Amino acid sequence: MATYSVQQVAKKTGLTTYTVRYYHDHGLLPFVQRDKNNNRVFSDSDIEWLEMVTCLRSTGMPLDQIKNYTNLVVEGEDTVPERYQIMLDQQKRTINEIKELQQHLATIKFKVDHYAEIMENHEPDSFEPSNIHEKESLKTEAK
Amino acid sequence: MATYSVQQVAKKTGLTTYTVRYYHDHGLLPFVQRDKNNNRVFSDSDIEWLEMVTCLRSTGMPLDQIKNYTNLVVEGEDTVPERYQIMLDQQKRTINEIKELQQHLATIKFKVDHYAEIMENHEPDSFEPSNIHEKESLKTEAK
DNA sequence: CTATTAAGTTATAGTAACTCGAAGATGGTT
């Protein structure tokens, strides 16, 4: 069976060795072993689980909640309903998060287009009604 | 002209008063005034700018970079090309972030469906090949 | 006209989730 060092795991997951150790120290990787030198030894399933942790983390779940979820998984089948609820909530939150990001993206796009236009037309300081927004709504006091 | 207190701004933007003050103290709201009592006085354009800050923050830009962008806006038209580049980068990063979130969402959906199935079928501990993944890839050592 | 309440202020401390550096152990190579 394949085993991996911290560094190999870091490389495989895209995390830093610091983060991998941090997660392990905080109980998020409950089955990671140690060799006779006290070095962490990761299995393939540890890496898969770490990827699940990363998935939850990236979608905004705090570490203590991920820890809680980890404990439930370790406890076994009895906790499936609770786990189901956790994942359902996380799904909702992620869908919401994506929606919000898409709205923010629209705002950013607007800015990009606006700047592109200014640079093309090369107009220094217009008197159009859109002027306030052109100036990022920052200079209403410059009267 | 309409003016607002910290609390009103907090309510309008969905931020806490702590965060609004924090942003102001760190130079992200350069045109906020003070009244004779030293209380912060926000204008409509301050709120609009704060919403821009929130947009950038929510899409992952660190505060010091937002501060830098703020300074560029204050400096005026000459900085438009630099600002254009910043926004273009942010746009790219946000598009990427959304993509990643959508992938994570797919993973979460998979879990939700999986748990739903377990709960429906009520099978305690199957011997199927998918067993490892059913158990969140955590118990390969429990042999 | 004082008393209490509400809201503002600053300064400082606490928290989450990393992020890093120091000091030391071990194992392999020249």
Added chain:
DNA sequence: AACCATCTTCGAGTTACTATAACTTAATAG
């Protein structure tokens, strides 16, 4: 034997809030 890479722990630093304490001021209630 010396060196280098890689591991370890521990403690400190960073970012972006988040909360508390101590204080000031303005408005209302008795």
